[in-house]
Amino acid sequence: MAYDKFTILKSTAVPLAIENVDTDQLIPARFLKATERVGFGDNLFRDWRYNPDNTPKKDFVLNDPTYSGKILIGGKNFGSGSSREHAAWAIYDYGFRCVVSSFFADIFRNNCLNIGVLPVQVSAVFAEKIFHAIASDPKAELEVNLANQSITLLSTGEQEKFEISSYKKDNMINGFDDIDYLQNIKSEIKEFAENLPL
Amino acid sequence: MSNTLFDKVWDTHVIRKIEGGPDVLFIDRHLIHEVTSPVAFLGLKSRGIKVLYPERTFATADHNTPTINQHLPVADPLSANQLKALESNSNEYGISHWGLGHQKNGIVHVVGPEYGITQPGATIVCGDSHTSTHGAFGAIAFGIGTSEVEMVLASQCIMQPKPQKMRINVTGKLGFGVTPKDVALFIISQLTTSGATGYFVEYAGEVFESMTMEGRMTVCNLSIEMGARGGMIAPDETTISYVKGREFSPEGEAWEKALAYYKTLKTDADAVFDKEYTFDGSKIEPMITYGTNPGMGMGISNNIPDAEDVQGGITTYEKSLNYMGFHEGEAMLGKPVDFVFIGSCTNGRIEDFRAFASIVKGKQKAPNVTAWLVPGSHIVEAQIKQEGLLDIFNEAGFVLRQPGCSACLAMNDDKIPAGKYAVSTSNRNFEGRQGPGSRTMLASPLVAAAAAVTGKVTDPRDLIEELV
Numbered sequence: 290m291a292y293d294k295f296t297i298l299k300s301t302a303v304p305l306a307i308e309n310v311d312t313d314q315l316i317p318a319r320f321l322k323a324t325e326r327v328g329f330g331d332n333l334f335r336d337w338r339y340n341p342d343n344t345p346k347k348d349f350v351l352n353d354p355t356y357s358g359k360i361l362i363g364g365k366n367f368g369s370g371s372s373r374e375h376a377a378w379a380i381y382d383y384g385f386r387c388v389v390s391s392f393f394a395d396i397f398r399n400n401c402l403n404i405g406v407l408p409v410q411v412s413a414v415f416a417e418k419i420f421h422a423i424a425s426d427p428k429a430e431l432e433v434n435l436a437n438q439s440i441t442l443l444s445t446g447e448q449e450k451f452e453i454s455s456y457k458k459d460n461m462i463n464g465f466d467d468i469d470y471l472q473n474i475k476s477e478i479k480e481f482a483e484n485l486p487l
Numbered sequence: 488m489s490n491t492l493f494d495k496v497w498d499t500h501v502i503r504k505i506e507g508g509p510d511v512l513f514i515d516r517h518l519i520h521e522v523t524s525p526v527a528f529l530g531l532k533s534r535g536i537k538v539l540y541p542e543r544t545f546a547t548a549d550h551n552t553p554t555i556n557q558h559l560p561v562a563d564p565l566s567a568n569q570l571k572a573l574e575s576n577s578n579e580y581g582i583s584h585w586g587l588g589h590q591k592n593g594i595v596h597v598v599g600p601e602y603g604i605t606q607p608g609a610t611i612v613c614g615d616s617h618t619s620t621h622g623a624f625g626a627i628a629f630g631i632g633t634s635e636v637e638m639v640l641a642s643q644c645i646m647q648p649k650p651q652k653m654r655i656n657v658t659g660k661l662g663f664g665v666t667p668k669d670v671a672l673f674i675i676s677q678l679t680t681s682g683a684t685g686y687f688v689e690y691a692g693e694v695f696e697s698m699t700m701e702g703r704m705t706v707c708n709l710s711i712e713m714g715a716r717g718g719m720i721a722p723d724e725t726t727i728s729y730v731k732g733r734e735f736s737p738e739g740e741a742w743e744k745a746l747a748y749y750k751t752l753k754t755d756a757d758a759v760f761d762k763e764y765t766f767d768g769s770k771i772e773p774m775i776t777y778g779t780n781p782g783m784g785m786g787i788s789n790n791i792p793d794a795e796d797v798q799g800g801i802t803t804y805e806k807s808l809n810y811m812g813f814h815e816g817e818a819m820l821g822k823p824v825d826f827v828f829i830g831s832c833t834n835g836r837i838e839d840f841r842a843f844a845s846i847v848k849g850k851q852k853a854p855n856v857t858a859w860l861v862p863g864s865h866i867v868e869a870q871i872k873q874e875g876l877l878d879i880f881n882e883a884g885f886v887l888r889q890p891g892c893s894a895c896l897a898m899n900d901d902k903i904p905a906g907k908y909a910v911s912t913s914n915r916n917f918e919g920r921q922g923p924g925s926r927t928m929l930a931s932p933l934v935a936a937a938a939a940v941t942g943k944v945t946d947p948r949d950l951i952e953e954l955v
Contacts, residue, residue, distance in 0.1 A: 308800030309680060309780055313917040318896040322551065322565035324525035324572045336919045341905065365800060366681040369714065369780070370917060371896075372616040373523065374632035395684050395716055396616060399647075400632035454648065456508025466634065468534065471511070471642035474503070475539070478513065478644055481502045482540070486748040487515055487609055487737070 292405025294464040298433040301358035304423045311370035316379045330382030355427045363390040368397025377401045391416040402457050415449045489755040492721050493687050496627045500610045509646040515609040517544040517639045518595045521573040523614030527637035528576040538640045541581035548586050549594045551898040554861050554888035593864025593890040596620040596832035601866050603733025607722035607749045617832045619710040622719035623703035625752045629717040651761040653686040657694040659769040664948040667702035668931035671709035672774035676784035679799045684714030694768040700729040701838040708833045712781035721753040776916050776929040778807035787946050791817050811926050819944050826909035827858040827939040831895035834912035835863030837870045839932040844876045846936035852884035853942030861893040897922045910938040
């Protein structure tokens with residue numbers, strides 16, 4: 290599915306200093322019933338964001354007007370649990386283009402990369418610096434530069450590099466996806482399939 | 488060169504390696520269900536692409552299907568719409584579809600092995616993280632997102648960096664009342680929910696060698712709960728005798744060829760793993776979880792660990808206990824239980840219902856407990872009846888429901904109400920997983936059965952002298 294190209298993102302960030310945020314929190318299973326990719330942002334963090342009577346929970350960060358931006362800063366082991374890509378869709382659809390954490394669950398990270406949300410894994414120390422910077426100034430900006438693989442706290446100039454495969458990086462910068470690649474090697478795939486042991 | 492089981496299966500399926508990127512991996516079998524496939528088909532349509540090998544994909548409806556009155560129209564319009572989409576997409580692209588009411592319908596990770604779709608040494612994917620189940624057969628099996636479902640439909644390939652390799656050895660013999668579920672919950676409690684992230688696991692040692700295929704599936708199913716993409720066990724005689732003669736298993740000459748391949752599927756003696764753990768199986772107790780991730784498990788007779796002894800994160804620990812209404816250092820034994828759920832791709836197989844029956848036989852369901860017994864498939868359901876287990880259940884005050892994922896993720900009406908406690912044989916105790924506000928304690932079918940007849944958390948070893 291087409292997504293917006295990712296080059297440089299300069300934005301304030303929303304802090305969520307909770308470890309082990311699982312995909313059932315990102316989007317509870319009862320909101321997985323759509324047959325089209327629409328409306329998932331409304332249910333991002335549904336049960337942390339809203340009371341059972343659908344009124345907003347005032348103490349949850351997404352309901353706090355102090356914080357806003359296109360970057361979500363999460364705790365360690367972000368996105369554990371189910372393979373539902375809906376979790377990444379909800380993040381994208383809500384308006385985030387980048388999630389920063391000191392550690393990501395595997396399938397979630399893949400899903401993000403496939404739909405145009407950039408997962409930026411930083412050291413635990415740098416994650417703390419970001420949380421600290423936002424705590425002292427909610428308008429503190431971050432710059433994520435995909436080509437340079439760097440994330441910078443603009444208030445202090447502190448910077449860290451992050452890992453991404455050159456293949457995925459090119460995809461995100463150009464807005465390509467894996468299917469575009471695979472369509473071009475179809476004959477190679479068919480030939481390979483002829484010679485499998487099973 | 489010495490290779491692991493994982494290397495052998497992976498390398499056999501690599502079409503090409505991309506410089507500075509993932510491997511292009513050929514996928515032998517693809518399983519789909521109603522929840523994670525509709526948007527993938529929409530993607531195919533918008534690109535104008537056909538399914539490359541429709542005979543390699545199998546569709547079953549399971550996640551949001553009702554577990555009673557399956558002969559009636561599905562009441563929830565959104566669920567009905569997803570089920571209809573699975574059927575129409577399957578029909579349009581020539582994919583086998585086992586919808587609600589079909590004899591082969593059931594939980595995707597239960598029916599796949601039952602019909603021989605799951606084969607040793609195969610690569611298997613599905614838009615569901617518990618696809619790791621199929622690793623029990625020595626397959627590389629893992630969960631994928633919807634973009635990847637579309638990718639596999641379009642090209643029968645997936646693009647993945649090769650994970651690192653981990654081996655987990657469990658030696659010795661399991662004690663009385665200790666099941667494969669306990670082994671898995673124990674391992675996860677030691678590694679935490681992220682301890683195997685980035686790895687593919689091989690389970691080895693006497694404990695796994697002596698397990699049935701059902702037990703191995705339970706263990707491999709839970710690999711994702713410690714962050715591993717998948718887990719696998721080398722195929723042996725137990726595996727081969729399970730696979731042989733199933734509907735989609737190879738036959739005749741093809742079977743002989745497959746058998747020769749299966750026999751190559753083991754880790755070479757001097758192969759090296761990136762990480763290795765060894766545990767003593769005789770030290771494992773029946774397990775139960777006290778928190779809101781599967782890594783927060785403990786021996787059932789222990790006390791909830793103190794904050795300072797917990798590895799999985801202090802905010803998680805505090806938030807979990809608050810959510811569960813539990814306190815540091817408390818015993819779990821004796822805690823009241825409102826609901827019991829036996830079923831799911833983790834523990835919805837015949838052996839699990841036999842274990843449940845061994846405890847409830849001749850006893851009565853506790854009056855304060857609502858119990859949902861949900862078989863993983865129609866084959867399991869039929870076996871329960873044939874073996875006389877249904878009579879045992881009925882005499883003890885239990886009813887059997889119809890196959891599906893049910894209360895494991897509560898997409899249908901099988902929801903645990905807010906604030907209520909459930910002992911569940913499923914795989915996740917996340918906040919709200921079994922319904923908004925639900926409080927889940929994960930455990931084995933034996934622990935679930937003990938809770939169902941006593942109405943509280945009970946050590947199953949106290950209820951019977953000998954287990955089936």
